[in-house]
Amino acid sequence: MKTKRKWISKAAVSLGLLTMFGGVALSAGSSAYAAKPAQNISGNPVSDNTSDRSITIWKYEIHSASELGGRGDGESLDPGTAPDLTGKKVMQDVNFEIIRVIPNTGVDLTDPLIQKETTHYTIDPTFTRQTGHTAADGSLKFDVGSGKTADGIYLVREITDSNGKYTYTDPSTGETGLEINKPMDPFFVWLPQTKRDDTSKLIYDVHVHPKNIVTNTDLDKTVEGGKGYSIKAGQDFQWEATTALPDGLYSEIDKEMTITNWLDPADGTIKDLVIDSTMLPYDLHANYFKITDDLNSSLLLKDIVVQVTDDDGATWSDLSIGADYKVELNDTAVNAHPITNMTAGDAKKVMVSLTNDGMKKVTNDSDTHIRVVYKTTVEQDFNGKITNKYDIDYLLPGQDPVNDTSDEPEYYNGGFDIKKTDKAGADLSGAIFHIALTEEDAEAKKFLASDGNVYTLNDDGTTTPALPQTPVVVKLLTSTSNASGEARFDGLKLDWFTDSNGNGKQEPSIPSEATWDEEDIKKDYWVVETTSPEGYELLKTPKKVTVTLTTHNNTDPELTVVNEPKTKLPFTGGTGTTLLIIIAIGAITIGTASIAIDKKRRQA
Known part of the structure; x- marks a missing residue:
């Protein structure tokens, strides 16, 4: 026997905005703090020749752009102050590298997304590239040396694992190899770094917090709640495409920020979305969230229903077509129920996409899952097997597109x-x-x-x-x-x-x-x-x-x-009966003849 596997894809996606915070010590997989770590912040504006230079990375999850905060200052944070890491979950085994770079003449290095190697800087051959991965508490410290020989500009980049993928481990569950949809944007760090709010001081051990939005896209395709189903052909049954709603479909932004690599829906170009104070509060939506099911042509489609739940499926609430979601059947918009095609052999590609209002609704209602219920039947003489799967596609602001496919239950x-x-x-x-x-x-x-x-x-x-x-x-x-x-x-x-x-x-x-x-x-x-x-x-x-x-x-x-042929049974009637019939017929004949003769004699 075989077990039908449920497809689960947990993807971390970066909004491409680096926020640098001071580090705090975390216990594995949680947001429990130890004391605020001490940092070497010197009041002497002249770089010394004795202090150790280091960059400490703290990697953790967030769930929407509204949690990004502003750019950090490289310093530690006091636990319980805003912003801090309360409620955040760290990310283990994320791979990073640092290299030291030398700016070309007249170039100010601020953003490696804009400034490129050779054109704007060269790699410092006197520094050996360092790599590492975050520990169970989400931290990774790069010690680059001590004294003035360690001073300079360092480029920090997230890199792939041994399989060429951006992955991480969830230390709270032990799940490994979880996918990072888009790595964090690279960034430059000065060592030592000038203190942001007191430019007469230097920070020798800089702490940064690059973060990722983590979405758990749990796809589960079922037929009548199971992975297989059978009923007399011609009877109604349904398929359910159930998906965990990814975080980040909608965020209300209340602070200035920049979303890099944002796809502008107005003109389809990739650019930076700069949200300044004049735009606040700002409604930030995903570019799209789509569920597509190319139904088997043997199925007869009677209608679909789109529902959401916030209690793991104990109760489901219907969304409204047009207001919360749109439907296309074979690439043609359908604006009302029923959404139907009852012809066997016809294509039946159904695409459901959330509207901006729908994304806001499911986020504000804290809905956890969405499902599309396809109400179907088959012709009464159908024989064989029907399998069916569905796809989800979504694009969060500043991310690469996410595409996942479910398993295939069978009828x-x-x-x-x-x-x-x-x-x-x-x-x-x-x-x-x-x-x-x-x-x-x-x-x-x-x-x-x-x-x-x-x-x-x-x-x-x-x-x-x-x-x-x-x-x-x-x-x-x-x-x-x-x-x-x-x-x-x-x-x-x-x-x-x-x-x-x-x-x-x-x-x-x-x-x-x-x-x-x-x-x-x-x-x-x-x-x-x-x-x-x-x-x-x-x-x-x-x-x-x-x-x-x-x-x-x-x-x-x-x-x-x-x-077997029927047997020949004997006749049920005897000869006496036959004789009586013959006598009766004879009597009738004689009587009729006598009447005729008598009639002629009278006439004569």
Whole structure:
């Protein structure tokens, strides 16, 4: 058996804005502080030749641009003051490097996003490049030496791991290899650094806090809540595309800041978004958040519903089409429900995108997950397997686009063939068959209907209970052999998992209820011949047929029913009866002739 894996992608994304704060000692994976670390801040404006020079990086998570704060000053912060790291979670195993650079003549080095190697600076060959990664408390200290020989401008860059990816470890859970969508922007640091609020002093051990917005995009595609599903074809069922809402879809900015590498939605260009005091407060939205599901063309789409939850799915609230989200069906905007296409074979690509108001709503309501419910069915004779997955795409301000794909739950139906012949192998038409779920049902005339339920067929042709006629007419499933002696049943439900707790519903969280391998997906049905061809005996005994995902395609029939001819019983009437009939006819004939002769004699 196989377990369907739920795709989970936890991505850290940087807003590209470096904020430098003084360092504080953190316990692993938390925001618990030790005492404020002492720093070597000298009142002598002249660089000494004895102090150690160092750069300490503190790497941690934030959840929206509103948490970025202003640019730091390289000094330590007192715990509990604003801004500080209260409630933040550190990031372990983030890789960094530092190199020392020499500015070209007449160049002022301030921003390595703008100023480039060779054009504006060269690498100092007298300094050996240093690399390292953050510890369990999110810190990484680069000791660059002591004395004036260590003075200069250093370039700090986030670098990839041994696999060429930007990754980190969550020390609170132990999860490793988590993805950083976009590394922090590189930055220059002077050692020693002039104190920002007292330019007569120097800082020999600078502390910086580059940070990343961390989003946990947990994609979970289900069908009727599980990873597999089967029901009589033609009945309604639904697929659920459930996604953890990423942080940073909306932020209310109340302080000046600059968002680098921002995609301007007005003209599609990449630029810096400078939010100054005249723009505050400023509503900062993600460029887009889209859920796209290219539904299998065999599915018939009846409608979709978009919902959110803030309590891990205990309750779901509907969002409003147009106001909170927009829908495109096959790249055409749809502005009202139902969102439907009931033609098998047609493309059914559904894209749901949050509006700016929708992003603000889900953020302000503290919603944690969004789901799109696709209400579907298939044609009544559908056989086979349908798999379905969905994609999410979003772009947070200043980030690279995020794209993720869910796993693929599956829907199953099967069918089988019956061959009806006489003992000589000649095809027989006109035989009518019903099917039952068990041998006991077959013997009790309890047969399967088009709604997937079982009904008792009474001797007078009625059923118990009566077959529903609204809103959809329900009929007992029957098949009649044609001139070639062929009959078949299609679109039958199959068993695809072990119902270990007996509640009739697959629960992916229970390992024993994992979806079976395809070769194990099957179900037994019992065939009853309820009407035989003229001149032949009924089958009389129910026959079991095992239906799988492939039986409907098999060349040979799954069941061959050979009928015995009816026997020739003796005539029920005797010769005395025949004689009486002859005498009666003779008497009538004689009487009629006598009347005619008498009539002629009277006329003469």
